[in-house]
Amino acid sequence: MFAPYTFARSQRTVANRFVVAAMTNMQSHPDGQLHPRELAWLRLRAEGGFGIVTTCAAHVRIDGQGWPGELGVFADHLLPGLTDLAGSITDAGSLGLVQIFHGGMRAPSALTGQTPWSATAFQIDRPGFEVPRPATESDILDTIEAFASAAARCEAAGFGGVELHGAHGYLLAQFLGRNTNTRSDRWGGASLKNRARLLLETLRAVRARTSERFIIGVRISPEITDIGIELDESLQVAAWLADAGADFVHASLWDAWGKTRAHPSDPVPLTTRFRAALPSACPLMVAGGVWTPRQAAEIQEQGADFIAMARVAIAHPDWPRRAQADPEYSPSRPPYTPQVLAEAGLSDVFIDYMRRWAGFVTDGKPAK
Numbered sequence: 519m520f521a522p523y524t525f526a527r528s529q530r531t532v533a534n535r536f537v538v539a540a541m542t543n544m545q546s547h548p549d550g551q552l553h554p555r556e557l558a559w560l561r562l563r564a565e566g567g568f569g570i571v572t573t574c575a576a577h578v579r580i581d582g583q584g585w586p587g588e589l590g591v592f593a594d595h596l597l598p599g600l601t602d603l604a605g606s607i608t609d610a611g612s613l614g615l616v617q618i619f620h621g622g623m624r625a626p627s628a629l630t631g632q633t634p635w636s637a638t639a640f641q642i643d644r645p646g647f648e649v650p651r652p653a654t655e656s657d658i659l660d661t662i663e664a665f666a667s668a669a670a671r672c673e674a675a676g677f678g679g680v681e682l683h684g685a686h687g688y689l690l691a692q693f694l695g696r697n698t699n700t701r702s703d704r705w706g707g708a709s710l711k712n713r714a715r716l717l718l719e720t721l722r723a724v725r726a727r728t729s730e731r732f733i734i735g736v737r738i739s740p741e742i743t744d745i746g747i748e749l750d751e752s753l754q755v756a757a758w759l760a761d762a763g764a765d766f767v768h769a770s771l772w773d774a775w776g777k778t779r780a781h782p783s784d785p786v787p788l789t790t791r792f793r794a795a796l797p798s799a800c801p802l803m804v805a806g807g808v809w810t811p812r813q814a815a816e817i818q819e820q821g822a823d824f825i826a827m828a829r830v831a832i833a834h835p836d837w838p839r840r841a842q843a844d845p846e847y848s849p850s851r852p853p854y855t856p857q858v859l860a861e862a863g864l865s866d867v868f869i870d871y872m873r874r875w876a877g878f879v880t881d882g883k884p885a886k
């Protein structure tokens with residue numbers, strides 16, 4: 519896991535297989551411009567030895583913003599901040615990826631000033647849920663264009679690539695979902711090919727607008743019950759993404775040792791299932807519950823080429839360096855004091871956000 523890796527198409531080499539996974543952190547300016555505290559948080563992890571550092575989910579259109587203080591990539595006036603961030607990550611020896619996304623039904627009107635839109639109008643049981651309006655053809659085409667121009671902007675800023683956020687129930691996942699996409703046109707309905715069209719067309723458009731040197735990965739979820747994302751379909755989508763030229767596929771598992779709802783007694787780990795679905799030339803990134811180098815090695819043996827880490831990277835910015843020095847490294851786990859998090863480079867805004875995560879901050883929401 520500490521060996522460098524060279525991506526086939528771009529011929530870009532990263533120092534190792536450890537990745538800071540995308541983490542929303544609320545640290546940017548209200549208008550989407552990069553704030554120095556967001557740069558400082560990511561730079562420290564690049565300096566800490568992660569081969570790849572991914573930004574938070576960053577919105578490609580104003581009507582796609584999911585959270586306050588979210589980094590924006592939707593217009594050229596954001597370029598100076600993005601350029602500083604890319605330069606900072608590169609100078610520290612890491613490869614910077616921007617996670618580009620649109621919130622769809624999860625872009626609240628209180629934030630965007632617009633009614634959220636999605637594949638279709640549907641009702642699901644989530645706190646604060648607003649019934650979205652169904653997308654028009656021009657919403658869809660304009661959004662593909664917005665992803666492509668956001669990616670081109672990220673390349674102009676100096677990032678090594680982007681990760682399309684097709685996971686966790688945001689717009690691209692809403693189009694994939696059986697329950698959230700009951701359209702009767704080529705963008706949805708019973709046919710998985712139609713439901714996957716937006717994601718695949720977005721990937722193709724991003725490829726067409728960026729150079730061969732630019733890495734384009736795609737993150738997907740294996741299952742999301744209420745949206746109607748199912749494992750067998752997700753494995754098929756992963757294969758299509760590889761065929762369409764994704765430079766990596768990222769399976770966001772939350773718990774890489776977990777069982778699926780569809781196959782609770784399946785002895786084959788989810789990582790191995792995704793590996794088997796992909797051609798060997800397409801690297802697999804996996805995230806979900808890795809805290810120690812031993813666990814990382816286990817997931818690698820199951821078939822992952824890259825291990826993406828979120829929660830452990832929050833309090834342990836130099837995890838790769840420590841893990842390389844000590845294979846038995848066992849980093850402290852939450853809850854953390856606000857002081858520990860401040861020492862790990864989190865601003866007050868981010869620490870406050872982490873208080874909402876059960877059992878993460880000593881004076882935050884208690885563990886379940």
Ligand SMILES: Cc1cc2nc3c(=O)[nH]c(=O)nc-3n(C[C@H](O)[C@H](O)[C@H](O)COP(=O)(O)O)c2cc1C
Nearest residue numbers: 539540541542574575772805806807808827828829
């Ligand atoms: C504070 C926080 C913010 C997150 N924000 C994002 C995000 O913006 N995009 C995304 O795809 N996943 C996001 N995630 C999920 C992580 O990328 C990761 O998949 C998940 O935490 C499981 O990995 P872990 O067990 O290493 O934490 C977030 C996780 C955390 C803890």
